[in-house]
Amino acid sequence: MPSVRLKYFDAKGRAEPVRFMFALDGVDYEDIRYSQEEFAKVKATMPFGQVPVLEVDDITVPHSKAIYTFVAAQHGFLPADNLGRAHVDVVIETISDTDFDSTKWFFEQEELMKHLKDVTFPKMKENLEKILSENNGGLFGDKLSLADVITFSMLHDGLAMFTGKEPGSCSLSDYPLLEGFVARFKALPKIATYLEKRPNTPY
Amino acid sequence: MPSVRLKYFDAKGRAEPVRFMFALDGVDYEDIRYSQEEFAKVKATMPFGQVPVLEVDDITVPHSKAIYTFVAAQHGFLPADNLGRAHVDVVIETISDTDFDSTKWFFEQEELMKHLKDVTFPKMKENLEKILSENNGGLFGDKLSLADVITFSMLHDGLAMFTGKEPGSCSLSDYPLLEGFVARFKALPKIATYLEKRPNTPY
Incomplete structure (x- = not known):
């Protein structure tokens, strides 16, 4: 069995889609989580x-x-294919x-939270809903793909982070296909188990 | 032979790497270039x-x-693989x-040109030079890949655009491997022919 190490901050962020895939496929890996201080020390080795x-x-x-x-x-x-x-x-x-x-949000938080909420995320949700409506309620075929993982990660964790809420607490009721998608993905036994056990980090 | 249409503005921008690949593989395609006014009319059909x-x-x-x-x-x-x-x-x-x-540059041009020139692009060039140094002067193996196309597009056209210069006129003399890479790619007969014939657009 290969030795697998994922190095990131103690956060969901850009590592979480990888963790979701490892959970889905039952991969045994070392989940290395640096504090800001620890990362400063290892930064030059990345x-x-x-x-x-x-790795x-x-x-x-x-x-x-x-x-x-x-x-x-x-x-x-x-x-x-x-x-x-x-x-x-x-x-x-x-x-x-x-x-x-979203990246600007980290630097100019207050002004941008409104823009993300009113313009950026609605446009994204509308486009994803359109993709689902053109594919019988799936993102791509019947098989789970990276598309599902990335979409769930954004809708469940990303939207919540950028609006100061708990993961999974953002309403998707205006987007019924997306709402159904998130509910189905979240109910996958391996994802449900992972979500229950993962560290509770703000990002 | 399939019917191929590439729809974009009358600009290099995000379409140019596709045009480079079509040039390299001798693909016959319709290069549809919208003015801002024309795009406003067809936007809803995209x-x-x-x-x-x-397409x-x-x-x-x-x-x-x-x-x-x-x-x-x-x-x-x-x-x-x-x-x-x-x-x-x-x-x-x-x-x-x-x-x-780079995207911010479009909105806050003056302030950001200095940042791109002093921080953003040097970091990118340094990282690309590192990749070349670890791969015997190539980006990946001996075969041309999307990596070469994207890198040439940025170094030849992108750097020039963001610093108000002519394509290909930005000095890479501090990055000898990158300089050699750009010279070799530009000298590929199909790329040389394409560069000679392409429309002269500022972006």
Whole structure:
């Protein structure tokens, strides 16, 4: 069995989609969580001075999206055909469209929370709802994919973080397909178990 | 032969890496370029109200990065193995690390040009130089990949745009491996031909 280490802060953030995939596939891994002080000491040992970093035996993968795709491919959450893969990428990029405003939020919090709430996230939810409506209520086919993992991570944890709420407490009642999607994903036994046991961090 | 249409503004921007791949593989395609006025009229017909959009026969792919991966996979610029793919993703994300500051630049140009020039781009160039130094002067193996296309696009056109210069005129003399990379890619006959013939747009 390969030795797997995930290095990140003591936070959900950009590592959580990887943890969801490991939970779904029953992967045994070392979940290394640095405090800000600890990270300052190890920063220079990271490939680009950043986390998350994934280590599988002697392979090191930096950069969250590179890690997502690699883990998804290794553990059966990435379609093998080019068109299926493009479909998953479209879902990921629909969520990444919020990165700019979300990142600004960290620096100019008050002013931007309103913009995220009124403009950025509604547009994202509307686009994801459109994707679900065009795919019989799924993001892509019948099989779980990276698209599901990333979407749940944003809707359950991301929306809550940016609006100062508890994970999973943001209403999706205006988006019935998304609401159903989140409920179904959350009820997957391996995800339910993981959510129950994961450390309670604000990000 | 499939019918291929690339829809974007009359600009290099997020469509140019796709055009580079089409040039390299000799793809015959319709290069649809909207003025701002024309785009306002067709915006509602785009999947998410945005361009670029790629249409291949009856397949529609929105979102630049989904298009990059799809085109790279279809035309032989994406490694088939998971680790090779992760390596290409790392290069792409090293460049995407500049997206936040680059996007802000469009809104707060003067203040940010200095930050991009002094902080954001040097960090990216340093990280790309590191990747090249660890791979015998290549970004990934001996075969051209999406990593090469995205990197050339940023170093040749992106850096120039954000610093108000002509494409290809930004000095890379502090980064000898990057300088050599750009010179080699630019000298590829199909790229040289494409660069000579492409419309002269500021972005």
